[in-house]
Amino acid sequence: MLAAGLSFSQSGDPSQTNGASQNSSAQTGSHHKNKKKSRSAGREIGSGAGDLGKGAAGGAGNVAGGVAKGAGDVVTLHPIDGAVAVGTGAGKGAKDVGEGAAKGTGKIVKGIGKGIKHIF
Numbered sequence: 001m002l003a004a005g006l007s008f009s010q011s012g013d014p015s016q017t018n019g020a021s022q023n024s025s026a027q028t029g030s031h032h033k034n035k036k037k038s039r040s041a042g043r044e045i046g047s048g049a050g051d052l053g054k055g056a057a058g059g060a061g062n063v064a065g066g067v068a069k070g071a072g073d074v075v076t077l078h079p080i081d082g083a084v085a086v087g088t089g090a091g092k093g094a095k096d097v098g099e100g101a102a103k104g105t106g107k108i109v110k111g112i113g114k115g116i117k118h119i120f
Contacts, residue, residue, distance in 0.1 A: 041115035048107030055100010063093035 039047070066089010073082030 039111075041111045041118060044111030044114060045108050046111075048104040048109075048111060050104070051100050051107060052104030053100075055097050055104065058100065059093035059095075059097035061093075062096055063089050065089050066092070 066086050069089070070082040070084075070086035073079070073085055
């Protein structure tokens, strides 16, 4: 009877031991899922260069669209509408170029900072 009591106390409740090990693994698993992986320095710089290119392309497209509409308005004898269209296209183009340059430069500087940090 004494031996049976000792074996029972050593085995304990199986649901408690499994629950504790499952709980700790569940906590570490959720911890790894919540951690966001950051970009490498090279990828950050490449993304910044891409943003610069997108801004320049978008700006050029808006300027070209404004010039085309303006030329069409001038040909159809609407010079005021033509000037407005050219001005609007230039304004939208400048906005796109400025926005792309700001975002791209920021990402490039961030990537350079990561690269320097990695060296030291």
